[in-house]
Amino acid sequence: MMSTSSMDQPSASRILRVQNPEGLHARAAMEVAKLLSGFEAKVYLVKGGNRVDGTDVLEILSLGAMQHQELMVEACGAQAAEAVEALAALLESSFFDESM
């Protein structure tokens, strides 16, 4: 979904499902934060009434997002769409099999 906010900032949002077997925990959360830091966009992750900064590892962890659970991603900024797209690709790829 692509829209334009009142501030004339591009924004994007999408519901994503976590595929990583271990859920979004330390290293997976770090990969998410790292990825999102690279975009010119403010990205929030929303789950169960909590809305957190997608570049803050501690905050992502505190969501406690498990495999197969859904997350809402909300982004705004020049690269909002790209950020959401990239995150979707990462989350749905079972990208990180954590064993530490």
Place this chain on the structure above:
Amino acid sequence: MKKLQGIAVSPGVAIGEALVMDNEGFRIPRRFVARNAVEQELERLEKAIDAASDEIERNQKAVAHELGDQYAAIFEAHLRMLQGAKLRGELEEMICQRHYSPEYAVSRTFRRYAELFERLQAESFASKANDIRDIEKRLLRNLLGHRREGLSKLTSPVLVLAHNLTPSETANLDRHFVQGFVTEVGGPGSHTAVVAGALEIPAVLGTGPFLNEVSGGDLVIIDGDAGLVILHPDEETIARYRHEAEEIRSLALQLEELRDLPAVTSDGTQITLLGNIEFPYEVDHCVARGADGIGLYRTEFLYLEAEKEPDEEVHYEAYCRVVKTMGEKPVTIRTFDLGADKVPHLPAAEDERNPFLGLRSIRLALRNVPMFRTQLRAALRASAFGNVRIMFPLVSTLLELRQAKMVLADVMEDLEERKVPFDRDLDIGMMVEVPSACVMIDQFVNEVDFLSIGTNDLIQYTLAVDRSNKDVVGLYNSSDPSVLKLIDVVVRAADARGVPVNLCGQMSSSTVYTMLLLGLGLRRLSVTPGAIPEIKKICRSVTIASCKEVAQRALAMENARDIKSFLKGELKKWVPEFVP
């Protein structure tokens, strides 16, 4: 002002600054900072975060270099957690708005995250709480510098407030500056209680949770007589306790004058007053009070304070310190008196549903002979430097005593072969603390050089009562007639055979029982070092004839309560200043 009621485990009054410890032995720092210091404190936080970040990066590089990037990734995660904007914002807000110290803000904030992760269902998340604690500690280490060290590096007098203290935490505490203990959990017989008693500082345990109401540096009063802890005391309370502390000091000074006088009854019978100790440094307390020797040297601390089994040198060093200090005076080393559960390096006992009736003490020693031999070898080697006696605890059958003596004889032979010096003729004795040993005492006296009656266990086993169980603790009573009769039987049998008999339980340190015990024929009492002056004072105030009368009358009574109130009455007659 807030008063907390706990269990009084070590008497005295202490007034001073609080040192608050968290579960992991970290000091919880002062809670607030001055308004005008906020800028400075923010800078301190900034620096600590930078320093902690540098450390993590160095770790990351080192691990990446040695094990590969994959293993170093966890450090990158730590780094990002530490540098998160939300965290920084929360910390700064606490310092600026609430004037929390950076240390306090850090422990509050990280604790919240750790709890949050622990609540998350999945195990993989709960384990992240450990990562959080790891980062917290790193940050605190940087904030606190040398001030973080548990109890070992202190620079001013403190009262230690903690949830619980482990033997390893108390092992290295700075004895010069620690002036009292309060713990949220625990009770009589816990390690903290033992340590407080040994240090002769007031302690109150089992207060329930209160640590979130106090912070480092607060003024606190510990009343070790009433089992009270007073947080944020008002002026009047402080003044009252200062006065009380002064009175306690002056009474102690009066008793100190007795130090070099003998414990002789007014009709001329010499009583031997020995000290009970657990830690080697307590030998100094005994010397300071003019003890005639060490009647009970408990050696359990050696096993409790170390992660691994203490080796022979560890034992030897501790024993030598005590033996050399006492010179010609006897030092009675009791071999370890522990349950299997207290010795971490031994395999857990399988059927330990009733630890007090289980594999403990001499039973455990005879099952683990190499460990037993290590201790015996060290004790024997120390005997070359003074007057050592070896005592076996919890002996319940003759066979056990003989087995223990055989192991000892074997170790002696071994030392002889290796030409290691020791005292070949040292006295070998046993604790009398199981009713079966009292019943069979006529046999035991033929096979020992001395006996020592351990009343704590004897009472527990005679009345079949667990004194830590509040529902039955009322049955646990030193003045129970059954206990008195058993002591009487043992003393008579020992006297008939000319075997010296000592009494070393808590009963011997209590002024109420001194006349009774002398009347039952005991001439050797081993007491907690702090009680030596009081007990000596009683010995010097009474006659053996009157004590015998007291004992005869007590033995004829039916129940513990009558006996105790009778004994109190007699004490009041003879030594009025000591009635509680």
